[in-house]
Amino acid sequence: MRVVNGVASELVRPVGRTVPWWALGAAGVVGLLLVAVARWTGGGEPSPHAALLALRGAALAGGLGLASLLDDPARHTTAAVPVPRPARQALRAALVAPLVALWWTAVLFLVPAEVRPPAGGITLEAGAVALLALAAAAAVVRLTDRTRPGRAVATALLVAAVVSPLFVPDSWAVFVQSGDPRWAESHDRWAVALAAAAAVWAASAREPVRRGWGRRRLPAGTRPGTGR
Template sequence: MVSAVADGCLRVPVLLPPVWRALPWRALGAAAGAGLAAAAVARLVPGGPDPAFALVLLRCAAVAFALGLAFLLDDPARHITAAVPTRRAVRTGLRMALAVPLAAVCWTVALLLIPGRTRPPAGDVTLEAAVLAALALTGAAAAVRCTDEPQPGAAVAVTSAAGTALALLLPERWALFVAAGSPDWAVAHQRWAALLALTVAAGTALLPEPLRRGPSLALRPPH
């Protein structure tokens, strides 16, 4: 196991250029543009947005960035690259290592686009964005592990968007998207933190190839 990891690390410099070129830049760029555009609306409001509207704009930006990351593991050449000696976990980890910092930069810009006097607590709303991103990446990892679909991003994005919409309907005692200043704000973000831990654990478990390849599922976005 250790030797396999070491071998994978040695291959990273060789893998960097092709992995960089293979990233789904159109989807990532479109998501980044949509998210930054949502946050930039705050600069168009005379006198700045009120805190409630600022929070809505940042949450819209977070959803947009997460939907872009749902496409991160799309690989039209998947059935060819599956035969390469480098393990899937290394290839997937490298994609994340390249894309996630760029997403973090976009998120930082989105935060700065919100005037400081109306910006919601940056740490808490960043936690929300991190969970949404982690859920999208975990969904993509699950799709790659459980299906033979080379480009599952569209289906993962639809599922992520539907899950976010359903989260808005949670009863008050389990609410995640609470208003800034609400007495439930701190408790809700404890739930966000727990969800992040569970999502990261699940995503990590999904990275390696399965020991036994069972029947694959067909994965197509709904029409």
């Protein structure tokens, strides 16, 4: 365990250099601009509907940026280090988590308190979107040989955000207004989505199962159990 922890600490700087900071930064700027524009066009105080729409747009922008967090052109090389994949992915998340938290706090405070939706509910939505992006990226990494899953995951996330409201029935709506009686019920669904995404990410972060693991390969021509 000490060896693994030591190697993990040695990976902090190399992993930090491979994190796609430019993509995360661009997504953060877009999110802040969405909220700032909504406030500016509303004369300093946008309508509650516009404020909620801007915050959801910022949350989606953050998710699109986080979709590229697991991009690693050298993933097939780093797979040889003694630190397992879950630890490497957790390290990437730990490096950006404080910055993401500060960014989201700034996004919330850009919206005037008078028109800001309940912070807990909209933050739950943002967290679920972020974890869905990370879970999808982890699944792509586990199931394919892609080194940059971010673009495909971001595209799928964007399409899902645009298309899902058109097909999801009202009884299962998740994008509701803060004054809607379904607000609390919709956020129960967001909580389920967040928990499911966390479970998928945990399962997908594991090292791929190697076929034939634990089996001893016998020389050609010999029969199992005989040694001949």
